[in-house]
Each structure stands twice: as C-alpha cells, then as structure tokens.
Amino acid sequence: MVNGDPGSYTDRLKTYVAELGIALEYSSDIAPAKGASYGGKITLLPDLSAAEHFATLAHETAHEMLHRTCRRAETTRTIRETEAEAVAFVVCQAVGLDGAQASTSYIQLWNGNKQTLTESLHFVQQSASQILSAISPGE
Numbered sequence: 395m396v397n398g399d400p401g402s403y404t405d406r407l408k409t410y411v412a413e414l415g416i417a418l419e420y421s422s423d424i425a426p427a428k429g430a431s432y433g434g435k436i437t438l439l440p441d442l443s444a445a446e447h448f449a450t451l452a453h454e455t456a457h458e459m460l461h462r463t464c465r466r467a468e469t470t471r472t473i474r475e476t477e478a479e480a481v482a483f484v485v486c487q488a489v490g491l492d493g494a495q496a497s498t499s500y501i502q503l504w505n506g507n508k509q510t511l512t513e514s515l516h517f518v519q520q521s522a523s524q525i526l527s528a529i530s531p532g533e
Contacts, residue, residue: 395446395496396448400445400489400491403489406529406530407451407528411451411458414458416435419435419437420440421439422440424439427439428446431454433462436454436455449486449496455481456478456525459524460477461478473513475500477517479504479506480501480511481525484519484526485525488522
C-alpha cells in the first residue's frame, strides 16, 4: 500500500497524461488490477485512496511512455512491470509518498530483480525525470 498525500500532484499528473494524448478512464471491470494501460488509454479503479490513485497513474503513465512504442517487442512482461513500478516508486518518493514496500513486493511478484533493475535504469531514470519535470510546480 502507498501512503501519504499527493496533494496537487495528482491533478498535475492528470494534466500531463492529457498532454500526452492519453485518455484517462475509471472502471471497476479491471479488478483485481488497480490500473491498466491500453496504448492511448489508461483505466484506473474508481475509489482508490489518493496515494494509490497517484501511484497507479504514475505506473500506468510509465507503461504508456516506455512500452507502447516499438520497444515493447524488445521487452518481457517482467521487464515492463519492473520498469513501470520503478518509475512509479521514484515519482512517488519525489512527491513525498511512501510506497517502498508496495513497490518491492510488486516487482518481486513479476520476478523482477537487481539485474532487471540495473539493465533498465536508463529507461527508468529518463521516464521518471520526464514525469517529475512535467508535474513540478512552476514548470
């Protein structure tokens, strides 16, 4: 579980998602998943806590940025989930949310490990930096 209050960062992230041309929808039909990326559309579960909403939107935005391109064919599900969750972790930490245990558990669920993260650091850093630049106040 992710804890904390993302404050106005959620609205900024939603604005960034819209600027990327990605539709944001809500549906209970995706349960038990909290979110899903469809290439040009993100669907989230309604009624997530504020922190979970932000973290899940960051995760799905990372999928849109990293894995809805020609690079998708070069990655495995383990790599995609590890990268998206690592981006979400960095973004959440930067805005003051605590999701370390949740991110660790999620990456392990998908069999991600130190090597997977090491090989993906460039992509994680690049995507997290883009998101943080877009949602930072005054940008």
